[in-house]
Amino acid sequence: MAFARFVRLMRRELDGWRLAGLGWAAVLLLPFLFIFSAWFAEPNEQWLQIRAYLLRDYVAGTVRLTVLTGLLTVLLGVPLAWLVAAHDFPLRRFFRWALLLPLAIPPYIAAYTYSNMLSYTGVVQKTLRGLGVEVPQKWLAFGSVRGALFSFVLFLYPYVYLIARSFMERQCASWVENARLLGARPLTVFFRVALPMARPAVAGGVALVVYEVLGDYGVTSYFGVRTLTTGIFQTWFGMYDVESAMRLASWLMAAVVGLFFLERWLRRGRLYHVSGRPRPMASVRLRGPAAALAFAFCFLVFALGFLIPVLQLIAWASLAFGDVWKPQFWRWTLNTVAIAAVAAFAVTAISLVVANVCRRKTALNQLLARWVTAGYAMPGAVIAIGILAVFIELDRLLAPFYAAAGWGGRPLLLSTSVAMLVFGYVIRFTATGYNAVEAGYESIGSRFTESARLLGHGRTRTSFRVEMPLLRGSIAVGFLLTFVEICKELPLALLLRPFNFETLATQTYRYAKDEQIIQAALPSLLVIAVSLLSVAILHMAERRMQR
Amino acid sequence: MKPRKALMAILAGFLLAGLLAACGSGANNGGSGSVSAGGPSADAGGAQTGGQEENRSGGQQGEPVVNIYSARHYEVDDVLFQQFTDATGIKVNVVKGEAEELIERLKREGASTEADLFFTVDGGVLAYAKESGVLEPVTSPVIEENVPARYRDKDNHWIGVSTRARVIVYSKDRVDPSQLSAYEDLADPKWKGKVLARSSSSLYNVSLLASFIALKGEEASEEWAKGVVANFARDPQGGDRDQAKAIVAGIGDVAIMNTYYIGLLAHSKDPEEVKVAERVGIIFPNQETDGTHINISGIGFVKHGKHKDNAVKLIEFLTGKEAQETLTNSNFEFPVNPAAERAEYIRAWGEFKEQELDFDLLHVHNAKAIEIFNKAGWK
Numbered sequence: 001m002a003f004a005r006f007v008r009l010m011r012r013e014l015d016g017w018r019l020a021g022l023g024w025a026a027v028l029l030l031p032f033l034f035i036f037s038a039w040f041a042e043p044n045e046q047w048l049q050i051r052a053y054l055l056r057d058y059v060a061g062t063v064r065l066t067v068l069t070g071l072l073t074v075l076l077g078v079p080l081a082w083l084v085a086a087h088d089f090p091l092r093r094f095f096r097w098a099l100l101l102p103l104a105i106p107p108y109i110a111a112y113t114y115s116n117m118l119s120y121t122g123v124v125q126k127t128l129r130g131l132g133v134e135v136p137q138k139w140l141a142f143g144s145v146r147g148a149l150f151s152f153v154l155f156l157y158p159y160v161y162l163i164a165r166s167f168m169e170r171q172c173a174s175w176v177e178n179a180r181l182l183g184a185r186p187l188t189v190f191f192r193v194a195l196p197m198a199r200p201a202v203a204g205g206v207a208l209v210v211y212e213v214l215g216d217y218g219v220t221s222y223f224g225v226r227t228l229t230t231g232i233f234q235t236w237f238g239m240y241d242v243e244s245a246m247r248l249a250s251w252l253m254a255a256v257v258g259l260f261f262l263e264r265w266l267r268r269g270r271l272y273h274v275s276g277r278p279r280p281m282a283s284v285r286l287r288g289p290a291a292a293l294a295f296a297f298c299f300l301v302f303a304l305g306f307l308i309p310v311l312q313l314i315a316w317a318s319l320a321f322g323d324v325w326k327p328q329f330w331r332w333t334l335n336t337v338a339i340a341a342v343a344a345f346a347v348t349a350i351s352l353v354v355a356n357v358c359r360r361k362t363a364l365n366q367l368l369a370r371w372v373t374a375g376y377a378m379p380g381a382v383i384a385i386g387i388l389a390v391f392i393e394l395d396r397l398l399a400p401f402y403a404a405a406g407w408g409g410r411p412l413l414l415s416t417s418v419a420m421l422v423f424g425y426v427i428r429f430t431a432t433g434y435n436a437v438e439a440g441y442e443s444i445g446s447r448f449t450e451s452a453r454l455l456g457h458g459r460t461r462t463s464f465r466v467e468m469p470l471l472r473g474s475i476a477v478g479f480l481l482t483f484v485e486i487c488k489e490l491p492l493a494l495l496l497r498p499f500n501f502e503t504l505a506t507q508t509y510r511y512a513k514d515e516q517i518i519q520a521a522l523p524s525l526l527v528i529a530v531s532l533l534s535v536a537i538l539h540m541a542e543r544r545m546q547r
Numbered sequence: 548m549k550p551r552k553a554l555m556a557i558l559a560g561f562l563l564a565g566l567l568a569a570c571g572s573g574a575n576n577g578g579s580g581s582v583s584a585g586g587p588s589a590d591a592g593g594a595q596t597g598g599q600e601e602n603r604s605g606g607q608q609g610e611p612v613v614n615i616y617s618a619r620h621y622e623v624d625d626v627l628f629q630q631f632t633d634a635t636g637i638k639v640n641v642v643k644g645e646a647e648e649l650i651e652r653l654k655r656e657g658a659s660t661e662a663d664l665f666f667t668v669d670g671g672v673l674a675y676a677k678e679s680g681v682l683e684p685v686t687s688p689v690i691e692e693n694v695p696a697r698y699r700d701k702d703n704h705w706i707g708v709s710t711r712a713r714v715i716v717y718s719k720d721r722v723d724p725s726q727l728s729a730y731e732d733l734a735d736p737k738w739k740g741k742v743l744a745r746s747s748s749s750l751y752n753v754s755l756l757a758s759f760i761a762l763k764g765e766e767a768s769e770e771w772a773k774g775v776v777a778n779f780a781r782d783p784q785g786g787d788r789d790q791a792k793a794i795v796a797g798i799g800d801v802a803i804m805n806t807y808y809i810g811l812l813a814h815s816k817d818p819e820e821v822k823v824a825e826r827v828g829i830i831f832p833n834q835e836t837d838g839t840h841i842n843i844s845g846i847g848f849v850k851h852g853k854h855k856d857n858a859v860k861l862i863e864f865l866t867g868k869e870a871q872e873t874l875t876n877s878n879f880e881f882p883v884n885p886a887a888e889r890a891e892y893i894r895a896w897g898e899f900k901e902q903e904l905d906f907d908l909l910h911v912h913n914a915k916a917i918e919i920f921n922k923a924g925w926k
Contacts, residue, residue, distance in 0.1 A: 046914065053921055115785065120796030121819035137796035144782055224746040224784050224926045234748055237647045239914045240675050319816045385651060392655050412659045495648045499614060499640035499661070510620035510643065515786040515808070518816050 017459055021357040024350055025371050028427060031386030032374070035253065038246035047244040050235065058231040058248075065148060065220070065227060066210050072153040073209045077160030078202055080301065082190055085168035086176060088285040089294040096165075097539045099298060102305030103158040103481075104531030106488040108218030109508065109524045111151040113309045115222075116517050123312065148223045152213055154305045159212075159481070160205035163439055166473055167201035168194055171443045173281040186284070200442045203263055204435040208481075210259070211377040211431055214252060217491070228252045229379045242385070249382040256377040257370045264366065310528065316521035324511075324522045328502070333526055336503040339418065340486035340530075343425035344433070347482045348475060350426065351433035355441050356463060359449075369434070376431035380424075380491030387424045387496060391415040416498050424492040429485050433478035440474025441467075480538045484531040504530070611637040613857040616653065618646035618667040619844060623877040630873075631864045637857045646672045653681040653849065663852035664861065666708075668844045670906025671754050671913050676847050677704040678910065685848035687859050693866035697903065698843060698883040705847040706862055709871070709880035712899070713755050713840045715830040716804045718794045722828075729833045730759070730840075733801065734774025742778040743790045743802035747920035751787070751805060751842065756919060757912035758840050758904055765915060772923035783926050788812055788820075795823045805842075810879025810892055831899035838900040842909075844880065 043051075083089070084096050116122050118140045128135050172194055179193045195202075220230050228248055236245035286294055317324075354372050358365040375383055395412045402413055414420060448470060452462040468475065490505045497506070504527045511520035617624065620643055628639040642649070646667040653660055653676075665676055676682055682704040690706055691699075698707030715733070717724060727733070733742050745752065759768040780799030790802035791812060806829070813824035831839045846865065852858055864870055871887035874880060879893055888894075 049918065115789070119789065120792045121817060121823055125796070126819055137793070137798050144784060221746070221748055222785070224748070224782060226926070230748065234917065237645070237750070238748070238753060238917045240647065240910075241914075242651060316817075323816070381645070381648060384648070388652055389655055392659070395659065412656060412661060415656070416661060494644040495652065497642060499642055501642075506643065510622075513620050514811075515788045516811070 017353055017463075018357050021354045021368060021372075024354065025368055028371060028375070030390045031383060031427065032253070032371075034386040034389050035246050035378075035382060036250045038243055038250055041243055041247075043247075044241070044243065046235070046239055046241045047247060050231070050244060050248070054226075054231060057226050058228045061226040062214065062228045065145065065152075065225060066213050068149055069152045069156070069213050070206050070210050072149065073157040073160050074202060074206060076153060076301065077157040077205065078164055078195065078198070080157075080298065081161050081165035081168055081198075082194055083294050083298065085165050085172075086189075086194070086281055086283055087294060088283045089291040091295060091298075092283075095298040095302065097535060098302050098306070100158045100162055100535055101302070101532065102155045103162075103484055104488075104528045104535065105155050105306065105309055106218070106490075106505075106508075106524075106527065107151045107155045107212075107216065108222060109313075109512070109520075109527075110155045110309055111147060111219045111222050112512060112517050112520070113312055114150070115147065117308075117312055123315075144223050145225055148219050148225045151219050151223075152209070152216075154301075156209045156212055157301075157305075159208040160202060162477060162481070163201045163205040163436060164198050166477060167198050167439065167443055169280060170473060172197055176281055180284075201439045204439040207260070207263070208376070208432060208435055211256065214256065214377040215379050217379055217381070228255075232379055232382060236381075246382070246385075249378060253374055253378060256374055257367075260370050261366070264361075310525070313521040313525050313528075316518040317525050320518045321522060324519050329507075329523075329526065332502045332504055332507055332523075333530065335501065336487055336505070336527070337530055339422060339425070339503065340483045343422050343429070343486050344479050344482040346422070346426045347430050347433040348437075348479045350430055351437040351478055352463075352468075352471075352475070354430075355434060355437040356459075356467070358438070359441055359446065369438070373431035373434050375427040376429060378428070380428060380489065381495060383428055384424060384492050384495040387420060387427065388415065391420045391423075418498055418501065421492065421496040421498075421501075424496045425486050425489065428489070428492060429482050432481040432485050436474050436478030436481060437471065440471040443474075444470045476538055476541055480534055483534050487527055487530050611635075611854070611857055612640055613637055613663050613854050613861050614640045614661050614852075615642070615664045615666055615861075616649040616662045616849075617641050617643050617665075618649055618672070619643075621878055623874055624666070626877070627865060627870050627873060630870070631861055634864070635860060637860065639861070647675075650676050650679055650681065654679055656851075658851045660849065660851050661853065662849050663854045663858040665705075665847040665849055666844075667847075668842070669750050669754055669909070670843045670845070671750070671757060671909035673700065673705045673843070673845045673847060674907040674910035675913075677702075677907075681850055682847040683850040685859060685862060687863060689863045690859075690866055693863070693868075693884045693886075695883070695885065698845075700845075701905070701907075703848075705845040706866060707843045707845045707883045708865055709844045709874050709878070709882060710841045710901075711844075711880050712806045712831065712901070713751060713842065714804060714806055715801055715832050716791055716794065716809065716827045717801045717830060719826055719828050722800050724828055724830055727801065727830065727832075729836065730755075730803075731771065732832075733778065733803070734771045736774075736778070738778045738801060740778065740780050741800040742775055743780050743793050743799040744775065744783050744925075745786060745790060745803075746783040747917070747925040749786075752803070752925075753913060753916045753920070754842055754909045755803070755840050756916040757909045758902055760912040760915055760919075761904055761908040762837050762902070765919070768916075769919045769923065772919050772925055776923050776925050791823050791827050792820075795826050806881075806893065806896070807879040810890070813892060814879075829896060831896070833902075834900050838902040841881075841901045843883075843906060 080099055084092060084099065118124055120137055124140065125135065125137070175193050175197060176189055179189045184192070214227075215229060216227075217229050217233055219225075220227050221233070228251070232245045232248045232252070235241050235248060350372070354369060358369045392412065392415050395415050398414070444467070448466050449462055452466040453459075457465065488505060490509055493503050493506050494509070497503075504523045507523035508520050508527065511517070511523070615628075628641070632638055642662075644652075646669070649665065649667075650672075653662060653665065656662075665682065667673060667676070677700060684703040685706065686703065690703075694706055698710065699705070715727065715730070717727070727738075732738070747753065756768055756772060759771060763771075780793070785793070787804045787808040788811070790804050791809070793799055794802055809824055809827070809829060812820045815821055815824075833839055846862055848855075848858060848862070865874075866884055868884055868886045871882035871884045875882045875887065875890040875893070879890055881889060881893070
């Protein structure tokens with residue numbers, strides 16, 4: 001009875017969760033297929049030229065930039081996470097969340113800000129000149145790969161820091177304490193216990209950083225660094241060759257999926273889970289020079305990554321406040337918060353479903369997980385074009401329905417509504433929510449779920465009653481990261497917004513595009529303020545939960 | 548409160564705020580778009596009158612509108628649109644984005660598009676929009692009176708609104724301006740280690756080189772690009788303003804820049820930037836030969852636009868003397884309407900000879916220009 005067996009198999013495998021996961025993946029298929037369709041077109045002359053002269057440059061530049069950024073964010077983020085999670089030193093409680101704040105500053109704003117501060121008219125040179133010191137501008141040159149690395153590492157490391165820290169704080173306690181009791185030295189505890197355990201969390205964080213770097217256009221084009229993404233834009237905007245641009249983009253996407261499988265392969269066969277009740281770790285009190293050093297390190301990172309650029313932005317914003325401020329800023333802020341909240345909520349829900357479905361690491365599940373998150377590594381503008389194409393087609397299909405429903409003679413309804421933009425955000429930023437939730441699932445392991453299922457709970461009930469309470473930290477982190485990410489996002493907002501729809505990011509862009517950094521400071525600050533507020537809410541929620 | 552409840556409450560709060568505002572902006576959109584045809588669509592807008600200042604009269608029946616896709620992000624554009632609305636009662640709806648993306652959007656929307664006008668910088672881009680088949684000729688005696696033929700597309704698919712020149716800027720302290728008079732001089736080995744320029748990913752540079760290809764051919768243009776690259780004081784980086792700052796900082800002596808950035812520097816809120824503008828001089832190159840390269844901002848007439856009359860009125864308004872003077876005074880671009888007076892600051896530069904090129908050629912030679920930049924190693 002092959003048929004009966006098939007039905008049984010289907011009933012076991014295909015519950016609502018899996019169907020929902022697969023359904024969403026199918027929705028994503030449309031814009032992604034649009035991008036991959038470039039492979040089937042005949043390569044044109046320009047593509048041959050790109051392949052001959054430039055592709056190697058693009059790939060080399062991309063690899064160099066992502067590898068260096070990935071390494072440096074780990075070197076910065078993980079030690080900070082370990083310091084804060086397992087030690088006590090002056091102002092630790094402040095740094096615990098203050099070290100997240102650089103995330104609120106978009107790297108391209110940071111790049112503009114630092115370049116201007118260090119330029120001839122910037123505050124550094126001005127002060128030095130005031131003191132009668134002439135420093136050759138070349139010494140302060142802040143350009144090219146160095147500048148790009150600085151902007152990425154200092155403003156993206158919080159991904160690694162946040163995910164690693166929340167993992168270490170919750171999941172490592174008994175191992176670390178046992179190791180300490182058995183006399184392991186601090187460095188040994190870090191390298192032999194905490195770091196290996198935190199590896200999935202660190203990998204999740206680094207993946208986000210790498211994705212972000214791969215998809216970036218703002219920083220790399222400002223510093224003239226050649227990557228696949230700048231190549232895509234040069235092909236599209238420079239040569240008006242959308243097709244070759246899509247072809248490059250599809251290569252980029254293939255590279256991302258490949259990268260992920262490489263990482264999985266490197267840690268094949270290992271299972272990560274933590275038994276026992278997750279609980280906070282007893283921290284080691286640092287004294288004397290060690291405490292001073294820890295404090296200095298945290299403060300330096302905080303100052304460079306947040307304090308200095310924000311103070312500079314405040315100074316600029318006050319110079320131009322009278323010119324730039326309009327009452328519409330309230331409206332724009334509300335737009336930003338609203339659209340980010342809706343999209344982040346959708347991302348969190350999708351992440352929970354897909355991460356739940358993908359806990360068993362079959363090849364199909366892994367592919368599903370990558371498929372759903374691949375949008376993050378794509379330049380926003382490329383995704384935007386895919387989405388635009390899909391929505392306009394959709395509107396064409398639905399046009400008779402609109403007419404029947406009496407919605408009048410507007411042929412384009414969906415693609416002139418804010419729904420298109422929300423959809424774009426969800427496609428692009430599922431990764432931030434998903435990676436956090438996935439790391440959460442990995443850290444709680446399967447024992448609670450198995451017990452609940454054995455005791456007769458269904459999958460949905462298990463999820464709501466058992467897993468979600470255990471995952472709430474990860475869920476909150478995922479939601480927050482996505483929210484902040486969307487507040488900062490630009491290319492999707494530019495292309496997919498309806499008439500007269502402005503966000504703080506588009507307002508920042510209008511000035512920054514024209515190099516009016518002083519005028520751009522005010523909207524930038526508001527983006528940062530909105531992000532800050534959400535970090536504060538997360539912080540409060542965490543405290544409540546710990547009580 | 549129980550922890551999960553607390554979290555749920557926060558999430559729910561976010562969601563609620565989001566939905567509320569999303570409805571608000573949905574209404575905004577419904578209001579602005581639905582007024583298009585007047586008749587049957589009005590009920591969609593009227594049903595959800597979004598109480599918003601940007602959309603002052605909500606979705607009242609028959610409210611006249613004109614919809615623009617704009618790749619210009621200048622503050623003065625908003626001021627002009629507002630003046631237009633005040634004068635005519637026609638509401639201006641705008642989507643601002645990148646030019647190439649907006650053209651792609653227009654192409655895909657085809658006959659369904661809600662856009663009436665396409666507003667952008669760069670003659671090459673305008674030519675590309677025309678070539679993409681999204682524009683059509685506009686006919687208006689007023690416009691033809693306002694704008695001389697050389698600042699319009701030859702078929703009037705687009706109409707120029709303002710121009711800027713790409714010039715040579717030099718250090719007043721270290722450079723004797725009589726030493727250089729042409730773009731070609733920048734490739735002369737005597738400026739080795741002294742020349743500053745931004746990256747070749749800037750359309751301003753691409754169009755400059757495209758104009759050379761049109762005037763002097765590929766070979767000479769490639770030689771020029773290679774010569775300039777050999778003279779670079781540093782790898783290309785930053786924007787146009789950064790080149791002027793680098794001159795004053797002593798990194799290099801001469802740079803390629805757009806005129807209006809000098810005007811903006813000189814009127815900056817930052818006193819240090821004003822000093823930079825004071826310490827550099829401007830040369831309008833090639834006065835004895837082909838003239839100085841200029842580029843143009845223009846407004847294209849969208850083929851499938853639904854509000855053609857309003858669109859024509861807006862072009863007439865933007866090219867009128869008054870709007871042209873507002874434009875030049877706040878942005879330091881050159882007006883296209885000869886009746887309009889240039890901003891006082893740029894009047895001091897005097898008259899200069901312009902490149903007389905069909906702007907279409909900037910698009911024709913665009914890909915070649917990028918190829919040459921890549922070959923020459925101009926990052």
